[in-house]
Amino acid sequence: MVLGHESSGLIKEVGSEVKHVKVGDRVAMEPGQPCRYCDRCKAGNYNLCPDMAFAATPPYDGTLCRYYKLPGDFCYKLPESMTLEEGAVVEPLAVGVHITKQAGIRPGQSIVVFGAGPVGLLCMGVAKAFGADKIVAVDLNEERLKFAKSYAATDVIAPQRESAEDSAKRIIEAAGLGDGADAVIDATGAEPCIQTSIHILKTGGTYVQGGMGKSDITFPIMAMCTKEITCKGSFRYSSGDYADAVSLVANGRISVKELITKKVDFKDAEAAFEETKAAKGIKTLIAGPA
Numbered sequence: 001m002v003l004g005h006e007s008s009g010l011i012k013e014v015g016s017e018v019k020h021v022k023v024g025d026r027v028a029m030e031p032g033q034p035c036r037y038c039d040r041c042k043a044g045n046y047n048l049c050p051d052m053a054f055a056a057t058p059p060y061d062g063t064l065c066r067y068y069k070l071p072g073d074f075c076y077k078l079p080e081s082m083t084l085e086e087g088a089v090v091e092p093l094a095v096g097v098h099i100t101k102q103a104g105i106r107p108g109q110s111i112v113v114f115g116a117g118p119v120g121l122l123c124m125g126v127a128k129a130f131g132a133d134k135i136v137a138v139d140l141n142e143e144r145l146k147f148a149k150s151y152a153a154t155d156v157i158a159p160q161r162e163s164a165e166d167s168a169k170r171i172i173e174a175a176g177l178g179d180g181a182d183a184v185i186d187a188t189g190a191e192p193c194i195q196t197s198i199h200i201l202k203t204g205g206t207y208v209q210g211g212m213g214k215s216d217i218t219f220p221i222m223a224m225c226t227k228e229i230t231c232k233g234s235f236r237y238s239s240g241d242y243a244d245a246v247s248l249v250a251n252g253r254i255s256v257k258e259l260i261t262k263k264v265d266f267k268d269a270e271a272a273f274e275e276t277k278a279a280k281g282i283k284t285l286i287a288g289p290a
Contacts, residue, residue: 003273004064005031005055008087009288011075018072026082027075028090030242031055031063044239047098054236064269066289076242079250085263086249088285089256093245094237096122099210100130101241102232103183107131110177112200113153115187115211116144118259118283123185123210124152129253136175138193147282151258164192164220168199181205189213195220203227210234259283266290 011025021027034041034049041049056062078087100123105111111127113120116139124135136155137148145156155175159167172180180202186193189211197207198220207229224231237245248254261281264272266289275284 001056001058002061002063002065003056004062004286005057006088006091007031007055007063007068008078008084008090009063009068010084012067014072021072021075021077025075026078026084026087028078028087028242028246029063029068029070030074030076030094030237031070031091032236033071033074047236047238064286074242076246078246082246082250085260085285086256087246089259089283090242090245090249092118092283093122093126093249093254093256094241095119095210095234096126097241097245097248098237099123099185099187099208099234100126102208102234103127103185103206105130105132105183108133109182110134110136110175111183111185112136112138112171112175112177112181112197113185113187114138114190114193114197116141116148116153116156117187117279119210120185120187121148121151121259121282122254122256123187124148125254125256126248128152129248134175134177134181136171136177136181138171141279144282147258159192159196164195165199167192167196171196171200177202179203183208185210187211191217198223198227198229201227201229204229206230206232208232208234260285263287 007029011023032054034046035051053060105127109132111132113123116137135153137153138157139145149156181200183206184197185208186197187210259282262284269286272284272286
């Protein structure tokens, strides 16, 4: 099947009812088409639509092709200040926007993000734009921690082989989190990170699961209950998240250029996937077919 779901492009043809974009416009492409009729869609949570047709999710082909057809309202016109490359990164940024909204970040709060990959980094950037005072990045990869510090993190910490409780205590002390963090986002899906996250939170804090790992894990439910923690899942993006992502970049509140570490020709797409699999760089972009 055709892969690809993080994309931007040039409008080549529009239907008669499409008014907000025209041929030649540069757009960020939201790659999921919900049914628009179910209860979840009508409530604005179309990411939870049971009949979602999402690019590169079987049986639906993805966007890595010459032409891709989308409903007009899922094409977001890019302002002149944004490049097509930045437009392609709007998709993972929208994921970061949705996760960070789920965390309810407000000005002056503290947040810990496990995982300094693309989504984790973008969550840090969104948290900074939302006014978080302290943003702590936790990752095994020293290069990504170095990047996180230059990008949006106020503190960076590498995990060690220790219990979840000891790890949480060490992170709290190293980052000066006092009674704990207001919010924690896990962008790894790794069981030790999830366990540590719950112990890092202050009482009444919010935990958001953004990364996907094993289907079943051992979870510190006692700590969750006694601290009355709010635990939330996060899946793709929902109403308003894509538009917010475009706005954050267009208004200069978030920069995504630094995340684009390489761009390859369409014919070299396979090599780009291999480099991504090997965790080389942050974001490798594939140019459209000539």
